[in-house]
Amino acid sequence: DAKTTQPPSMDCAEGRAANLPCNHSTISGNEYVYWYRQIHSQGPQYIIHGLKNNETNEMASLIITEDRKSSTLILPHATLRDTAVYYCIVRVYDNYGQNFVFGPGTRLSVLP
Amino acid sequence: DGGITQSPKYLFRKEGQNVTLSCEQNLNHDAMYWYRQDPGQGLRLIYYSQIVNDFQKGDIAEGYSVSREKKESFPLTVTSAQKNPTAFYLCASSMRAGTGEQFFGPGTRLTVL
Numbered sequence: 001d002a003k004t005t006q007p008p009s010m011d012c013a014e015g016r017a018a019n020l021p022c023n024h025s026t027i028s029g030n031e032y033v034y035w036y037r038q039i040h041s042q043g044p045q046y047i048i049h050g051l052k053n054n055e056t057n058e059m060a061s062l063i064i065t066e067d068r069k070s071s072t073l074i075l076p077h078a079t080l081r082d083t084a085v086y087y088c089i090v091r092v093y094d095n096y097g098q099n100f101v102f103g104p105g106t107r108l109s110v111l112p
Numbered sequence: 113d114g115g116i117t118q119s120p121k122y123l124f125r126k127e128g129q130n131v132t133l134s135c136e137q138n139l140n141h142d143a144m145y146w147y148r149q150d151p152g153q154g155l156r157l158i159y160y161s162q163i164v165n166d167f168q169k170g171d172i173a174e175g176y177s178v179s180r181e182k183k184e185s186f187p188l189t190v191t192s193a194q195k196n197p198t199a200f201y202l203c204a205s206s207m208r209a210g211t212g213e214q215f216f217g218p219g220t221r222l223t224v225l
Contacts (some may be wrong), residue, residue, distance in 0.1 A: 034213070041200070041219065041221070042218060042219065043116075043202050043204070043216030043217050043218050043219050044155070044202070044204075044214075044216045045216070046213040046214070046215070049213070087154065100155075100157075100214060101154075101157075102147070102154035102155035102156075103154045104152070104153060104154045105154060
C-alpha cells in the first residue's frame with residue numbers, strides 16, 4: 001500500500017504557482033520523499049526528491065515540513081504542459097528489498 | 113541517446129494467447145522493473161530484477177513471467193493464466209535496485225480481445 005495520501009485532483013491557472021500537497025505521517029527517518037509525474041499515456045517522469053531539507057531543481061521545488069509528515073511540490077509558473085498526474089512516494093534511498101509504490105496521485109489540470 | 117524503449121506501443125491479442133512485451137535499456141542500469149497500470153489507478157509492481165539472471169516477484173506477479181538473460185533486456189510475458197491482462201504496462205530501470213530515481217519507458221498498451 002502507498003504510504004502517502006494526496007488530493008485526487010487540483011486545478012491551477014496558467015502562469016501561477018501550482019502547490020501540490022502530500023501527507024506521509026508514517027514516514028521513517030531514513031525514507032526520502034520522491035515526486036514523479038505522468039502525462040497521459042506516457043511513462044512517469046522523475047521530478048525531484050528530498051530527505052528533510054527543501055530542494056529545488058529546474059523543474060520544481062520540494063518543501064518538507066520540519067516533522068517530515070507532509071510535503072509540498074511547487075511548480076513555480078505552471079504551463080499547460082504541466083497538466084499531468086503527480087505522484088508522491090516515500091521510500092528508503094538504498095534498499096534492495098523495497099520498491100516504489102505508486103498510489104493514485106493528484107491529477108493537476110492547468111487551465112488557460 | 114540513452115533511454116528505455118518498449119515495443120510495441122499498442123498490442124492486441126486474443127484471449128488465451130501468451131504475449132511477450134519487450135523492454136530494452138542502454139543506460140547500463142543494473143536493475144529493471146515491470147509495472148501495470150489500470151485506468152485511473154497508480155502503478156503496481158509485477159516483477160523486478162536486480163542483476164542479470166536474477167528476478168523477484170512484485171505485488172501482482174501471478175499470471176506473468178520474466179527473464180533477464182542480458183543486462184539491457186527484461187521481457188515480460190503475459191500468460192493465459194492472467195485473468196485481466198488488458199492494461200498499460202510500464203518498464204523502468206535504475207542504476208541499482210532500490211536506489212534513487214527510476215527511469216521509465218513509454219509503455220505498451222495491451223488489449224486482449
